[in-house]
Amino acid sequence: MDAEAAKLIGAGIACIGMGGAGIGVGIIFGNFLQGALRNPSEAPKQFGNLIFGFAVTEALGIFSLAIALILLYAS
Amino acid sequence: MTIEDLSLSNDPIHQFHVDNNVNQPLFGLPAEWGIGNVAFNDAALFMVAATGLTAAFFYWAMKPAAMVPGRAQVVAETGYNFVHGMVRDAAGEEGVKKFFPFVFTLFLWIFGANMLGMFPYFFTPTSHIIVTATMAIMVFVTVLVVGFAKNGMKFFKLFFPSGIPWPLYFVVTPIEILSFFSRPLSHAIRLWANIFAGHLLVKVIAGFVPALIAAGIGYGILSIIPLGMTVAIYALEFLVAFLQAYVFAMLTCIYLNDALHPGH
Numbered sequence: 510m511d512a513e514a515a516k517l518i519g520a521g522i523a524c525i526g527m528g529g530a531g532i533g534v535g536i537i538f539g540n541f542l543q544g545a546l547r548n549p550s551e552a553p554k555q556f557g558n559l560i561f562g563f564a565v566t567e568a569l570g571i572f573s574l575a576i577a578l579i580l581l582y583a584s
Numbered sequence: 585m586t587i588e589d590l591s592l593s594n595d596p597i598h599q600f601h602v603d604n605n606v607n608q609p610l611f612g613l614p615a616e617w618g619i620g621n622v623a624f625n626d627a628a629l630f631m632v633a634a635t636g637l638t639a640a641f642f643y644w645a646m647k648p649a650a651m652v653p654g655r656a657q658v659v660a661e662t663g664y665n666f667v668h669g670m671v672r673d674a675a676g677e678e679g680v681k682k683f684f685p686f687v688f689t690l691f692l693w694i695f696g697a698n699m700l701g702m703f704p705y706f707f708t709p710t711s712h713i714i715v716t717a718t719m720a721i722m723v724f725v726t727v728l729v730v731g732f733a734k735n736g737m738k739f740f741k742l743f744f745p746s747g748i749p750w751p752l753y754f755v756v757t758p759i760e761i762l763s764f765f766s767r768p769l770s771h772a773i774r775l776w777a778n779i780f781a782g783h784l785l786v787k788v789i790a791g792f793v794p795a796l797i798a799a800g801i802g803y804g805i806l807s808i809i810p811l812g813m814t815v816a817i818y819a820l821e822f823l824v825a826f827l828q829a830y831v832f833a834m835l836t837c838i839y840l841n842d843a844l845h846p847g848h
Contacts, residue, residue, distance in 0.1 A: 524689070549784040557673075561830075564827050565831065567772040568777065568778060568831075571777045571781045575780055575784075578781060578784045582597045583597045583785070584799055
């Protein structure tokens with residue numbers, strides 16, 4: 510196989526990882542909303558935890574995006 | 585010029601190149617300032633700028649030290665209180681006493697470097713893994729040194745969490761050891777990849793605009809879509825710039841807390 514084609518296919522495969530991060534971020538915000546609607550007065554105190562969980566989960570999606578972009582432009 | 589030519593001639597990775605000769609038109613510092621490969625390049629310039637601007641701002645803002653603070657003093661005090669609360673929540677009063685200046689410096693420097701990098705044509709030091717890895721290793725070594733100095737051999741209790749039946753140690757201990765030693769890796773890559781991928785994404789999507797305009801008048805109208813997306817992603821990047829500084833400092837606090845109280 511042509512190396513250039515393999516690179517493009519690899520970039521596409523790497524982007525699958527972003528789907529998992531999408532599911533994770535959805536679970537985090539969905540569960541936060543669920544908890545926040547049950548007890549709205551406690552919700553602002555958990556905002557730090559929410560953002561922290563979001564950033565840690567989103568970072569995994571960013572990793573696969575970085576791999577895809579490196580394959581496309583930097584290698 | 586075809587669409588392919590335009591989208592390929594737009595080189596989104598170029599913004600991360602470190603220019604050792606510093607012959608960029610915007611920052612044309614003389615090349616004689618450096619000796620060999622240790623030139624005062626744009627990476628060094630922006631690291632010094634991030635340090636200097638943050639320090640200068642805090643000096644200037646806190647100079648009056650008024651009982652009723654002015655606008656700048658409110659900003660400085662809010663930042664101080666924000667990080668102070670973060671360290672206290674994650675590492676306790678002992679952590680505040682020992683590590684608050686370290687965490688505050690890390691947070692401010694990363695935040696300053698990220699925000700400085702948001703200006704177009706500016707260099708972002710945190711988009712280079714050598715910079716983030718240096719800070720992550722610094723935190724890792726601090727955890728090791730403080731952990732062994734304070735707890736001695738009891739520091740190994742980190743790998744043997746209390747309150748579980750002993751046969752589980754065969755499973756839990758290898759996992760704990762693995763997660764402990766992969767910390768500096770994930771710590772460094774998280775900050776680097778977020779900033780790197782974010783800045784790259786802005787450039788890639790912005791590159792669609794001239795490509796669509798060059799494709800003809802019909803496609804040219806469509807170029808409003810990537811233009812709007814560029815603005816939206818740029819706004820998101822401001823959030824990421826703050827968030828990653830926060831997450832880096834937060835994780836530092838959590839790791840340092842392990843060094844102070846290894847028994848979970």
